[in-house]
Amino acid sequence: MIREIVHSDLKGLLKLYMHLHDNPFPELDSRVLGVWESIISDSSHHIIVAEEDGMIVSSCVCVIIPNLTRAQRPYALVENVVTHPDYRKRGLATACLNFAKDIAIRENCTRLMLMTGSKEQSTLDFYERAGYDPNDKKAFVQWLIER
Numbered sequence: 806m807i808r809e810i811v812h813s814d815l816k817g818l819l820k821l822y823m824h825l826h827d828n829p830f831p832e833l834d835s836r837v838l839g840v841w842e843s844i845i846s847d848s849s850h851h852i853i854v855a856e857e858d859g860m861i862v863s864s865c866v867c868v869i870i871p872n873l874t875r876a877q878r879p880y881a882l883v884e885n886v887v888t889h890p891d892y893r894k895r896g897l898a899t900a901c902l903n904f905a906k907d908i909a910i911r912e913n914c915t916r917l918m919l920m921t922g923s924k925e926q927s928t929l930d931f932y933e934r935a936g937y938d939p940n941d942k943k944a945f946v947q948w949l950i951e952r
Contacts, residue, residue: 806856807900807901808853808856809854809904812845814861815833817854818852818864819831821861821863821887821889824887824890849869850866851866851905852864853865853904853905853908855900862888863900863901864885865883865902866885867881867909869912878913879912880915881908882917883917884920886898886902917937918942
C-alpha cells in the first residue's frame with residue numbers, strides 16, 4: 806500500500822531510515838518529536854511510504870516549494886528515497902516516486918527535482934528510469950555540518 810505518512814508512523818519511518826546512510830535509531834526526545842510535529846503539520850511536506858507486512862518498507866519525501874518565477878508556480882523537491890533491503894526490486898520506490906509526482910502535479914508544480922549522494926550506477930539508472938534527467942541541472946551542495 807502506497808500512502809502518505811500518518812502521525813503514528815514515526816517509529817516505523819525511523820526504523821526504515823536506519824537503512825539510509827546507516828542512521829542510528831534516534832532517542833525519541835523532545836527535539837526529535839518537535840521535528841516530527843513540524844513535518845507532520847506542514848501541508849507542503851509530504852512523506853510517502855510503502856507499507857507491506859505491517860511495516861514501512863520504502864519511502865520518499867516530497868516538499869512543495871513556493872516560487873516567484875515561472876508564473877509563480879511552485880516546484881517540488883524529492884529527498885530521502887529509501888527501501889528496506891529485503892523489499893528491494895519490487896517496484897516500491899518507483900511507486901513512492903510516482904505518488905510524489907502525482908502530488909507535484911496536483912500542486913501545479915513546474916518540475917520535480919531529486920538529488921542523490923549515491924554513486925552506484927544501478928541507483929542512478931533507477932532514477933533515470935523513474936523519469937529524472939541527470940543532465941538537466943547541476944546540483945552543488947555545501948555541507949554545514951561535519952560528515
